[in-house]
Amino acid sequence: MKVGSGQAVGSSPTPALAEQAVREALARAGLTRAERVLLFLSKDFARQLPATLRAAAAAATCLQIDGCSANGVLSDQGWQIDRPAAVALVFSELPKAGAASPLLSFSGQGRLAWDWQDDPARIGLVDSDTLAWQQARENGDARCQIALPGLRCTPLLSRGLRRIGERQTVGVADAHELRQLESGTATDSLLRALPGELRARPPIHQLSLLRDAAEPGIGVLSLNSDGSLTLTAALQAGEQFDWAIRQPLAADQEMRQLLDGAQTQTRPEFALMLSCIGRGPLFYGGDDRDLALFRETFPDLPMIGAYGIGQIFPGEHGNRLFHNAVLTLLYERHDVQSLP
Structure with a gap:
């Protein structure tokens, strides 16, 4: 199996950009045609989608074009969130047998649709007001699902959260209003957990509650004058949770540990990086540290990705939607022995 990645950026969303991305991917893989193409486009291509998919199919000499549009795209060559861009991953062939990823x-x-919350296990990206396609045709429900038999996937989910303070127990909660904890009012507990320099102006958009390490965090929407907090999900009296904060340094360290651990255990042939629009360059102050760490760890590995609003990841209780995270998928052939 040969795999190659390509990226094209321009001032306007023309079909030629998708063609350029596919041709560059073919050249980097040493191919003249592809058996399959994974294509991500920025949202700018909405009005040009049919022509863009035709251009990609013509360049690849195949109709097996799957993918979606998103807030931005990235690849092993860099990231783009403010200009029309296309990224493509081309395959000479895919294994036909073996357990599916x-x-x-x-x-x-x-959102994560109700029929995607249970079996089968899913990994992927959710965005809003974007398009999806398979077989070089737009899907009317804006969804796309791809089975990759014969490939083993190692998923790395980096949430970038640092727990702060002590574990808390809910005393009084009313739907999405967290009013009282066993240790005092919800607001007082949160402020005590925060570092001193953040207490005067708490960074609400970076705060969350963690009930379980394997479940998505619950976001904090507001600190109210009566000492309560408005949350993105409801809690029940007696439940326990940890306060957590999203910080670039913690995210950087977590991502580095995940990639270093995977490097010693896998022999990936290609990768996908599905990041949150609130995690990449906007979170790290102008550069995508997650992408930089990936290129440092796997410098020659073909990779493409996209920025959305949530990442789909399977857990003990079904598929869940995570926010402000980055999901890195490392793919290797199922018949290749992993590193010991």
Whole structure:
């Protein structure tokens, strides 16, 4: 199996950009045609999508074009979130047999649909007001799911959260309003857990509650004058949780540990990086540290990705939607022995 990645950026979203990305991917893989193409486009291509997919199919000499549009795209060559861009991953062939990886899934519906929350296991990206396609044709429900039999996937989910303070127990909660904890009011507990320099102006958009390490965090929407907190999900009296904060340094360290650990255990042939629009360059102050760490760890590995609003990841209780995270998928042939 030969794999190559390509990226094209321009001032306007023309079909020629998708063609350029595919041709560059073919050249880097040493191919003249592809058996399959994974294509990500920035949202700018909405009005040009049919022509863009035709251009990609013509360049690849195949109709097996799957993918979605997103807030931005990235590859092993760099990231783009403010200009029309296309990234493509081309394959000479894919293994036909072997256990299938979790179902690769993309959705432009802005949420994790109810029928995607249970079996089968899914990994992927969710965005809002975006498009999805398979077989070089747009899917009317803005969803795309791809089975990759014969490939083993190692998924790395980096949430970038640092626990702060002591574990808390809910005393009084009313739907999404967290009013009282066993240790005092919700607001007082949170402020005590925060570093001193953040207490005067708490960074609400970076705060969350963690009930379980394997479950998505619950975001804090507001600190209220009566000492309560408004949350993105409801809690029940007696539940326990940890306060957590998203910080670039913690995210950087977590991502480095995940990639270093995977490097010693896998022999990937290609990768996908599905990041949150609130995690990449906007989170790290102008550069995508997650992408930089990936290129440092796997300098020659073909990779493409996209920036959305959530990442799909399977857990003990079904598929879940995580926010402000980055999901890195390392793919290797199922018939290749992993490193000891």
